[in-house]
Amino acid sequence: MFLKFLARRLLYIIPMLFITTLIVFSFILLIPGDPVLALLGENATPEKIAQLRQQLGLDQPIIVQYLEWLKNALQGDLGRSIFTGQFVHEAVISRFAVTFQLVVTAMIISVLGGMFFAIMSIYYPNSWIDYVSRFFGTIGMSMPNFWLAMLLVLFFSLKLEWVPATGFTSINENPVNFIKGILLPALSLGAVGTAQITRHLRSSLMEVMSADYLRTAYSKGVERWRAIFKHGLQNAMLPVVTTIGILFGNLLGATVVIETIFAIPGMGQLAVNSILQRDFTMLQGVVLVMIIMVIIINFITDLVYAILDPRIEY
């Protein structure tokens, strides 16, 4: 039963991916600016421009360009960078590893932080921790992440000199330096997520804790912590799972800003550079991988739902 559900969900992904490629390919063409001009400079002769255009295949009709690109993409070849000639899939994969570590750390901060604040504020209603979590629930949502990032750098890197302001070490190279490098960017990225999950889980928990089945649990002699963790949380998490899924996509998008600020060589930074250089092939690769990530996350969200809620029909 569950396997059937899994297979069906996986099948849904195929048309979604196809539409995605179409959108990725065509929308990027809408970006103003000519890559050939960007490569050759303003003073290039018309012959040279025409020659390069032909070389890059840009003189073909768009539909031909797309089909050619799709054919190669299906074989794992996303073309070469217009600008550097580097293979796009190689660049994207190495950058992806960096961004993935950043986003996952930010997600862990968001989920753990959000759950902590939400649960504490339900367990100790109207206490200082409740007010603190409600305060951060609002601040975290309204504070722009780039501003928070700069404040964090100012305080923790420049003033206290606890952690470096920029740079990134992969977790498999040096875990300690990884944590030092990732802490501030992940915090700036995860602040919004923490706030969102706190708010959503808090209201969800509040509703669940006054449900009839919680009263049943108390009437059995269940204690409050146990009531929250064993009876409340799983039910309260159901709507929050959606928030977490959406959040992942948001964070992936926000890496564009955060990676630029902290000079982290991830996909966000690659996206920014590609846009500036009109490196269309590279940009297509970056966006495609980001979208695939979001599709995978949505798929996982559905699975988590099915695991958490026995009422979901496969």
Added chain:
Amino acid sequence: MSSKESPLLEVKNLETFISTPKGEIKPVNNVSFSINKGEIVALVGESGSGKSVSSLSIMGLNASAIQYKPESSIYFKDKDLLRLEEKEMRKIRGNEIAMIFQDPMFSLNPVHTIGKQIAESIVLHKKVKYKEALETALDLLNKVGIPDAKRRLNDYPHQLSGGMRQRVMIAMALACDPQLLIADEPTTALDVTIQAQILNLLRKLQKETGISILLITHDLGVVAEMADRVLVMYCGKIVEEGTVADIFENPLHPYTKGLMSSVPELYGPSKEKLDTIPGIVPNPLELPTGCNFVTRCSYATKKCSQTAPTLLQHPSGNRVSCWNPFGKEGGSAHYETAATSINYRH
């Protein structure tokens, strides 16, 4: 009913209040009653009469906004439940006093299997392993008449019908052999045929275990079927108390009488229209000065709107809180003609 033995539960002067910006509301106003071992006591009244708050007071599960006056006490065996530490109270909940609720649709946790939910009660109170608790849960499911119990153990609540879910609730409540079961409108949310099954089950289990039951209901049919003794509540007060036979055959309070006549009769002459009690339950913030029922009572006198009556023993057997009770001795016999008598089958 044993009179010498001390009662299992004794509620004394229970008075709850909620402070609101507009004044104090008393959901339960100076209520005293007791439940003996093996007795089924029905607490009857309309919505908002204070039955649920009374029962949740016994469990110590009222909302925190509801506070107790210092005179109140609820003695269960030798302990005053209102003055028990939360930790001590938890040892009683589900272990010595258990409760089942109105709507089995929402009273079970939707994400846990029923086996897990029953076993939780056992693990919380008895020193047994989860696996043993599951075996006990299986026995309990068999006892409450759930077919194919072994498979049902792993079912989730949404896979069961309403009646089955209420059986699960009963199994859960009986898991630790409690001495008192509070059943808060246990059949209200169920189909009529299922209602009868659940009532039969409760009666059968009561006979087998000798458990005491506090049955909260507004359904007089259920009361007639089940109860030994009846408490009638109105606006937070007990207005009449008596054995089920006395209450049905010889109701003394106009409100009790009104409740009786608003139920259709199966036997006896059929009425064209059912009697209703005129008016509505008064706003708890604006209760009348005298008797709470004065605004709806057709027999009210001047005295009724000035002084509140107290619950007193009436010569006919019931205890009643009324200045002009029905009944032959000491009562106002002329009211007999005004009220229709009710034939209830026991």
